[in-house]
Amino acid sequence: MRGAGANLGVVTAFEFEAAEAGEVGWAQLAFDASDTTGFLERFGQAMEAAPRDVSGEIILGAPRGDAMYAQAMLLVDSNDPDTILERLQPFAEIAPLLDQSVALAPYAAVIANAQDGGHRGAGTPMSRGGLVRHLTPELSAELARMLRSGGVQFFQARAVGGAVSDVPEDATAYAHRSANFSLTAMGRDASWLNAQWDALEEHVLGVYLSFEADPRGDRVERAFPPATLERLRALKARVDPTGLFRDNFALIPDAAAA
CATH class of the missing domain: 3.40.462.20 (Vanillyl-alcohol Oxidase; Chain A, domain 3)
Structure with missing residues (x-):
């Protein structure tokens, strides 16, 4: 949830405690x-x-x-x-x-300055x-x-x-x-x-x-230090052993081809 990308699951809800600005x-x-x-x-x-x-x-x-x-x-x-x-x-x-x-x-106005509307997929x-x-x-x-x-x-x-x-x-x-x-x-x-x-x-x-x-x-290895990557891969093997979640740089290389 705090930096591992889309490798471990799907988030269905968030609950925030907001600080007033x-x-x-x-x-x-x-x-x-x-x-x-x-x-x-x-x-x-x-x-x-x-x-x-x-x-x-x-x-x-x-x-x-x-x-x-x-x-x-x-x-x-x-x-x-x-x-x-x-x-x-x-x-x-x-x-x-x-x-x-x-x-x-x-x-709130600064954060809301992004344009509204649909995305037409025309980026580089x-x-x-x-x-x-x-x-x-x-x-x-x-x-x-x-x-x-x-x-x-x-x-x-x-x-x-x-x-x-x-x-x-x-x-x-x-x-x-x-x-x-x-x-x-x-x-x-x-x-x-x-x-x-x-x-x-x-x-x-x-x-x-x-x-x-x-x-x-080597992108995954460049994103996570060795000890962090070892922890993430151990968690991945436990909660998603078949590699269902494998997009956006799979933590376990074999999962990308599963």
Whole structure:
């Protein structure tokens, strides 16, 4: 239930105890990210230096001529305008700002900003992802080269540090809790994207399977540390020995062919 994917059963109901959340600072910033390496590195530094009441992500796509643009979506857990602006200022300085929107908004409104309507299945067919500790100069340069090639239509760097790292890595199936960022890249050419992403693997702590579409056999081993995977496979053998639940990266390889 806490990170093992769709391998162990079907959830039929959830019961939540919700914590009330009020107004928060909600910022959407557009940048000239033509210095793509520097932009990625400075975003990483700003996010790691930010207090825990700040979270967010950046999104980049293919370049437009020589120009590269980026969007940051940032949330500040405060309803004090001065605090919000203070928290956002380091992010506003990482690259030339092209547009900005900063507002106080109910947290529920921020969460509900996704478009409604049916899904027509028109997304790009291939995605790769990984959890990393830092957007180092070396990793940022490699990501910039990949982005500037034009083969990636969507790239996201999402902050995942903070309270996530307070939980011991062996407490749940979701591990690699020392990571500060989750990276995702999407493209149309699976072979090309695999080659590009494989070159980054030395920087990657592990895989988050929900953002991974690489069917090769080591994804499960990259998602779960050895001791965690051993526990999950023992549980799988006990509760689903025939491999009924085998989609989205089977924990036991033989189950994929069952």
